[in-house]
Amino acid sequence: MKKLINHPEDVVKEMVEGFIAAYPKRLKQVPDTSVIVRADAPVQGKVGIVSGGGSGHEPAHGGFVGPGMLDGAVAGEVFTSPTPDQVYEAIKAVDGGRGVLLVIKNYTGDVMNFEMAAELAEADGIQVAKVVVNDDVAVENSTYTVGKRGIAGTIFVHKIAGAMAETGASLEEVTAVANKAIENLCSMGMALSPSTVPAAGKPGFTIGENEMEIGTGIHGEPGIERTEIKSADEVTDTLLSKVLNHLQLAPNSKVALMINGLGATPLMELYIVNRRVAKILHEKEIEVHETFIGEYMTSIEMAGCSITILRLDDQLTELLDAKADTVAFKK
Amino acid sequence: MKKLINHPEDVVKEMVEGFIAAYPKRLKQVPDTSVIVRADAPVQGKVGIVSGGGSGHEPAHGGFVGPGMLDGAVAGEVFTSPTPDQVYEAIKAVDGGRGVLLVIKNYTGDVMNFEMAAELAEADGIQVAKVVVNDDVAVENSTYTVGKRGIAGTIFVHKIAGAMAETGASLEEVTAVANKAIENLCSMGMALSPSTVPAAGKPGFTIGENEMEIGTGIHGEPGIERTEIKSADEVTDTLLSKVLNHLQLAPNSKVALMINGLGATPLMELYIVNRRVAKILHEKEIEVHETFIGEYMTSIEMAGCSITILRLDDQLTELLDAKADTVAFKK
Numbered sequence: 001m002k003k004l005i006n007h008p009e010d011v012v013k014e015m016v017e018g019f020i021a022a023y024p025k026r027l028k029q030v031p032d033t034s035v036i037v038r039a040d041a042p043v044q045g046k047v048g049i050v051s052g053g054g055s056g057h058e059p060a061h062g063g064f065v066g067p068g069m070l071d072g073a074v075a076g077e078v079f080t081s082p083t084p085d086q087v088y089e090a091i092k093a094v095d096g097g098r099g100v101l102l103v104i105k106n107y108t109g110d111v112m113n114f115e116m117a118a119e120l121a122e123a124d125g126i127q128v129a130k131v132v133v134n135d136d137v138a139v140e141n142s143t144y145t146v147g148k149r150g151i152a153g154t155i156f157v158h159k160i161a162g163a164m165a166e167t168g169a170s171l172e173e174v175t176a177v178a179n180k181a182i183e184n185l186c187s188m189g190m191a192l193s194p195s196t197v198p199a200a201g202k203p204g205f206t207i208g209e210n211e212m213e214i215g216t217g218i219h220g221e222p223g224i225e226r227t228e229i230k231s232a233d234e235v236t237d238t239l240l241s242k243v244l245n246h247l248q249l250a251p252n253s254k255v256a257l258m259i260n261g262l263g264a265t266p267l268m269e270l271y272i273v274n275r276r277v278a279k280i281l282h283e284k285e286i287e288v289h290e291t292f293i294g295e296y297m298t299s300i301e302m303a304g305c306s307i308t309i310l311r312l313d314d315q316l317t318e319l320l321d322a323k324a325d326t327v328a329f330k331k
Numbered sequence: 332m333k334k335l336i337n338h339p340e341d342v343v344k345e346m347v348e349g350f351i352a353a354y355p356k357r358l359k360q361v362p363d364t365s366v367i368v369r370a371d372a373p374v375q376g377k378v379g380i381v382s383g384g385g386s387g388h389e390p391a392h393g394g395f396v397g398p399g400m401l402d403g404a405v406a407g408e409v410f411t412s413p414t415p416d417q418v419y420e421a422i423k424a425v426d427g428g429r430g431v432l433l434v435i436k437n438y439t440g441d442v443m444n445f446e447m448a449a450e451l452a453e454a455d456g457i458q459v460a461k462v463v464v465n466d467d468v469a470v471e472n473s474t475y476t477v478g479k480r481g482i483a484g485t486i487f488v489h490k491i492a493g494a495m496a497e498t499g500a501s502l503e504e505v506t507a508v509a510n511k512a513i514e515n516l517c518s519m520g521m522a523l524s525p526s527t528v529p530a531a532g533k534p535g536f537t538i539g540e541n542e543m544e545i546g547t548g549i550h551g552e553p554g555i556e557r558t559e560i561k562s563a564d565e566v567t568d569t570l571l572s573k574v575l576n577h578l579q580l581a582p583n584s585k586v587a588l589m590i591n592g593l594g595a596t597p598l599m600e601l602y603i604v605n606r607r608v609a610k611i612l613h614e615k616e617i618e619v620h621e622t623f624i625g626e627y628m629t630s631i632e633m634a635g636c637s638i639t640i641l642r643l644d645d646q647l648t649e650l651l652d653a654k655a656d657t658v659a660f661k662k
Contacts, residue, residue, distance in 0.1 A: 002523040002524060002540075002543075002560065002634060003523075003600060004523070004563040004566060004596065004600040004601075004603060004604060004635075004636065005562070005563050005600060005603055006562045006563050006564055006603065011599060011603065014563075014602075014603045014606050015599045015602045015603055015606075016602075017606045018601075018602035018603050018604065018605040018606030018607075018609065019602045019605075021605060021606055021609035021610075021622075022590075022602070022605050022609070022622040022624050023622070055599065056597075056599065058597060058598035058599050058602070059598055063598075192333040192334075192335070193333060209333075212333075229333065231336070231337045232335045232336050232337050232345075233337055235335060259353075263595070263597050264594070264595035264632055264634075265335065265632070266387075266389060266594050266629060266631050266632050267389035267390055267394075267626070267629070268342060268346045268386065268387065268389050268631070269334060269335040269336060270335075270349075271345075271346045271347075271349035271350045271353070271389070272335060272336055272337065272342065272345045272346055272349050273335060273349065274349040274350075274352060274353050275345050275346075275348045275349030275352055276349075278349065278352035278353070279352075291352075291353040291354070293353050295598070295626075298597060298598070300597050300599070301595055301596070301597050301634065303333060303595075303632065304335075305335065330661045
């Protein structure tokens with residue numbers, strides 16, 4: 001197993017320590033947890049926003065904690081849902097009196113544990129709402145998931161909800177706009193190679209030397225097609241056509257675009273994918289308001305990418321454009 | 332070869348197209364070249380700054396073009412120095428009447444081709460200065476290099492020189508502060524796996540399943556030790572001790588720190604490396620003014636990392652902290 005780690009069982013603990021050590025002015029750790037919150041949390045009078053999930057998707061979600069996005073992020077073990085008590089600690093740490101929104105990726109364990117945490121917090125008198133992100137159009141139902149999986153589009157939900165919360169909006173208003181983002185969001189990914197959970201010590205699935213997989217999830221969940229390696233343009237056409245078919249964008253629609261790397265894919269290749277995406281969207285007279293290319297939601301060292309499109313209206317555009325100041329997303 | 336590309340010979344051309352397509356408000360391409368410049372280039376009355384080199388190191392250098400850093404970047408073929416005529420085009424495109432500084436990584440081909448381009452531009456009456464970055468303390472002389480190699484510390488030179496240029500400083504002043512940064516800069520890297528130049532179709536070197544290499548260059552140039560895989564803490568101790576030994580930092584020194592991923596290394600692992608670096612620097616009473624963790628200077632899909640330290644005085648601190656607005660570096 002080729003990893004720069006110490007002991008496999010310590011990776012999350014040590015990662016959180018090293019992350020906090022890098023950004024002490026921005027972030028703090030809730031003691032004895034793997035919960036990362038804004039240095040100034042809780043922000044009084046503002047809805048708090050918490051996300052999280054299994055580790056191995058860095059910079060998600062700790063990299064998106066800061067003004068204009070998340071108030072807190074919970075890091076479970078690698079590819080493992082955080083426990084309800086950890087999520088509960090995060091909710092308490094960010095509650096500034098206006099309630100807390102949980103942004104949950106659609107995995108059965110995440111949904112269950114975040115819900116249990118919400119119940120614990122509500123018993124303390126904290127108002128809690130939740131939204132479930134299910135942007136991955138590849139498959140209905142999957143390993144760990146009933147319905148569609150939540151993947152890189154989750155970052156746009158962080159951004160939209162975070163910007164809304166900064167305006168002083170109520171928990172209901174922040175929840176409503178987060179759901180609006182989710183309804184207008186669609187992603188799909190592919191993998192060239194698998195990733196290895198440190199504690200497992202071997203790849204989560206195997207894929208032939210001349211093969212790729214279309215529709216793979218961010219934990220290596222099965223996709224829809226195992227095929228020989230195709231060109232970047234062909235792969236892009238496959239992913240984008242499924243995303244566009246789902247969103248049914250009319251000409252003159254305005255969108256935000258994310259080309260997300262899964263961990264080991266060079267930026268060079270993501271730019272080559274974007275070349276094709278930009279060309280197709282231009283031909284379809286779809287206006288790309290802003291393009292985001294890089295690693296936002298990874299799968300440890302998986303090679304591959306996902307394409308996400310968020311349909312924008314005036315409100316979502318304004319919220320996407322609003323200031324954000326986090327480690328991995330600055331505007 | 333597991334890459335999301337179309338034809339190996341088209342990767343740089345298509346990458347530049349896809350990159351420019353993503354950021355049309357920020358950047359423009361000099362027609363018929365692989366030169367990327369600020370959308371508002373040339374900026375009149377400001378020293379222009381140009382860097383570049385072989386491709387395969389993304390986001391270097393196009394990702395650092397923008398206000399507060401570079402005015403232009405030249406992308407050669409993968410791991411191949413850009414030709415003098417391409418560099419010459421970049422110089423002409425960013426010259427705003429105050430002269431142009433070339434920031435060159437120390438590789439024989441780069442130095443030669445940037446110097447030839449400088450001569451062409453000087454014949455046109457453009458004042459050109461150059462600095463050569465040689466921050467890699469691993470080895471003296473190497474494949475492609477006389478003296479020490481230039482690696483991720485180059486990004487700090489971009490930042491310092493770029494900020495100085497924004498103040499309206501003269502070419503001599505910008506050059507002087509860039510050289511000051513270089514004199515206070517030291518890096519060292521390691522590799523767990525090699526990278527594959529698309530046109531070659533196979534890895535540039537081989538490394539055993541249980542091996543790593545200390546001191547590897549960003550083109551896979553040999554390091555100083557091939558060893559069995561060690562723990563993140565042991566590897567960090569080896570790299571950091573060599574960097575610290577070179578810089579001879581006194582207690583209470585102030586530094587900027589970069590933990591750079593080489594392409595396939597997850598952020599999780601870079602954070603674990605930073606945990607150890609932060610601990611050691613704290614013990615040595617060295618103040619880390621700011622930590623940068625991520626992919627700044629990659630080697631296509633190489634797994635591995637480098638550690639860079641820049642010793643700061645008041646002037647360098649102020650220039651490092653100054654505003655910058657580029658794709659890959661925002662302050």
